[in-house]
Amino acid sequence: MMRFIEGSLAVSDAVRMCRPDVVSAYPITPQTHIVESLAEMVANCTLDAEYITVESEFSALSACLGAVAAGSRAYSATSSQGLALMFEVCFNLAGMRLPMVMTIANRAISAPLSIWNDQQDSISLRDSGWLQFYAEDNQEAADLHYLAYKVAEDQKILLPAMVCFDGFILSHTYEPVDMPTQEEVDAYLPKFNPCQRLDAKDPISFGMFAFPEYYMEFRYAIDQALQQSREKIREAGKEFKEKFGRDYSALVEGYRLEDAETVLVAMGSLCGTAKDAIDEMRGAGRKVGLLKIRTYRPFPGEEVAAALKGAKRVAVLDKNISLGSKGAVGLEVKDVLYGSGIPVLDYIVGLGGRDMRKRDIERIVTLAEKGEGDLFYGLREEVA
Amino acid sequence: MALSVGCTAKPGKSRGNRTGAWRVFKPAFKHNKCTKCGLCAMVCPEGCIIEQEDEFMIPDYDYCKGCGLCAEECPAEDIEMVKEEK
Known part of the structure; x- marks a missing residue:
């Protein structure tokens, strides 16, 4: 259904339909409307998820990391300094091969302090092993969330993904956005099926210590997964076109x-x-x-x-x-x-x-x- | 260790971590002037110098990091640190 909607709210509604089990985020301009809206959905029982309030972005992404390790679908969103504070956890999610999706409402990085848009924040995380998508408009920003979860959670990929959209220019702008129904999203995005998870009955540790004889091979495996994700993105984009009519089959x-x-x-x-x-x-x-x-x-x-x-x-x-x-x-x-x-x-x-x-x-x-x-x-x- | 997805591991002992690969110099136990005093085993921070049936000491090179304390402390000067080519 076509809706005239603010970019942040198009994103939060798309995230709702991705059925995250856990949302953890810390508010920061210009991402705020997304997480406010999700908190409201959880409070109103229109989204059946745990909303974990935390004291910093480092904790927000750490909570998501633990949630994905326990087998949940997790979501977060941030901007600028918030993403900078998540730096270490970003690398850990990719290294532990824990898929999730995080929206970046792109904003400049301090100093000097600026709340306005550029793409320095997410670009600075380009080497972290996350997939990075950049949206031109709010339709694309919303759509890329369904696609990002599908690709990230693929058993051959298992990497986190950032959906980046320009802060204010998109996040605070009203545009017509075609929103699918929950049934349509469910038909496109299957339930998260973790290949391994934290389980007290069968304990496991993630991201253990790797010797110099092994560390490079682990990094190689992440790179290979990211290289192979191109094909998966094309497939997921093609299926998206068949189901929703908008073509994301090319990168x-x-x-x-x-x-x-x-x-x-x-x-x-x-x-x-x-x-x-x-x-x-x-x-x-x-x-x-x-x-x-x-x-x-x-x-x-x-x-x-x-x-x-x-x-x-x-x-x-x-x-x-x-x-x-x-x-x-x-x-x-x-x-x-x-x-x-x-x-x-x-x-x-x-x-x-x-x-x-x-x-x-x-x-x-x-x-x-x-x-x-x-x-x-x-x-x-x-x-x- | 093994190449697991996400570098995961089941609970286990640290014996699986063969720290001997960190070594640059390897202590060669010559057993010429050795008096079997056992001081090398006592000072070894890794606890990997083991007394054999004939009471001579031999390090477990899977775990010896090559710190050289045994060679430094050996009263008989019977342990030599040798550069290890890998």
């Missing part, structure tokens, strides 16, 4: 890529602005297209390479900066296109809530056409 999405000379690459809500800007530029005869990356981990290298092979130049829009290097998406795209001769220009944009408008996208395309890239876009004059 990337091309927009007006045919004969495009300059191809923009972006993640998240920026893609919507870029599509409008591209329509205007196409109208003016400029051959511009967009490659949206929906799945950042695992990185869809082959799909990115195939989509960009006809481009004359690639302009990557990064809402993050790996300080001392470049933007995280730019680095990946440069790696994928290494040896192709196609120039990849990286632009750091929109940090800490700096607005990105259609005219900015157009200016970046102009910069790319001139070969000017690998820079922070739109800096104030004072910095010079």
